[in-house]
Amino acid sequence: MSETNSDAPRHRRARNSLTVESILGAAESVAAAGFEALTIRAVATELQSSPMALYRYFSTKDELVDALLNRVLDRFERPSETDSWIADLGTFARRHRELLTSHPWAIAPLIANPYPGPSVLPIGEAALRILHRAGISGDSAVATFSGIVALNYGWASFVVARETGSGDQPAESTLPGTPTEYALTVEVAEAMSRYGSDEHYERVLSQLLTGIRASSLM
Missing domain, CATH: 1.10.10 (Arc Repressor Mutant, subunit A)
Known part of the structure; x- marks a missing residue:
């Protein structure tokens, strides 16, 4: 046989x-x-x-996941210091977002476990150093850093959902009721096609940075 x-x-x-x-x-x-x-x-x-x-x-599997997420965070490239702290903060935000969008599978686990290992510390330290140069420290620095991180996690999640087909916006023809009930939604239908785009991210980040710079002068 x-x-x-x-x-x-x-x-x-x-x-x-x-x-x-x-x-x-x-x-x-x-x-x-x-x-x-x-x-x-x-x-x-x-x-x-x-x-x-x-x-x-x-x-355990949890130990493996923590080590894997820590490995991802270790790839964050801290921005070099320039003479503009607000520009450096923008670079920090973009690089943090890029880290997330280049590892889409890690976004949800990192939200659930934001401290998987020591590689998270240099990321926070980099942001806090930039804010310290602006005179932003203590609770204000933590809140500002948290806001940037929250923006990036939320935005990266939008992008992943859109790319996997679960974040598509409804077409005008699928809206319930009459067009007049949702006139403003219909008006921005074309813009909604860029939902989660890099262009929109830059606009929102600019608004956030403008607010942070203004608060540093108070």
């Missing part, structure tokens, strides 16, 4: 060939295809290893 594919021995990766980086790299590949599918077993399959081999490095 000839040997079938199911009878063929499966190749297993040598246990001592695993590293934290190789595990996190595989975990990111799995997460990028759908974060809900991220499990120890799925990562082990990606690595052609056994789940038990991974448990030597991460005892």
